[in-house]
Amino acid sequence: VQLVESGGGLVQPGGSLRLSCEASRFISGQYNVAWFRQAPGKEREGISFIPKGGIRIFYADFVEGRFTMSRDGAKNMVYLQLNSLTPEDTAVYYCAAGRAIITADRINPNSYNIWGRGTQVTVSS
Numbered sequence: 001v002q003l004v005e006s007g008g009g010l011v012q013p014g015g016s017l018r019l020s021c022e023a024s025r026f027i028s029g030q031y032n033v034a035w036f037r038q039a040p041g042k043e044r045e046g047i048s049f050i051p052k053g054g055i056r057i058f059y060a061d062f063v064e065g066r067f068t069m070s071r072d073g074a075k076n077m078v079y080l081q082l083n084s085l086t087p088e089d090t091a092v093y094y095c096a097a098g099r100a101i102i103t104a105d106r107i108n109p110n111s112y113n114i115w116g117r118g119t120q121v122t123v124s125s
Contacts, residue, residue: 008119046107
């Protein structure tokens, strides 16, 4: 499976972006998928998680309702809607997939072995 992210760019504070993650083949029933981000000089941090075949999405506490993850299984696509962006959200955003994910580690980057190359999100006026 290969993952390709898109949709990043430059946006003003308070703005929105919709990130996309396209999988090379069907993954909905076989792979758990998560979004991560990594800012310069910081560790990669988990944002959200959707289990394989499931509908309950988990978000990291810092999201605070600003981001929404969704999946279109028919298109092998996963999305991350980013709203109310601040300069602190500037980072490279990645999607990742893994087959066997322990619940406690669902947004731990070490749990995933399939990664996209990332898409840059820059929030600046």
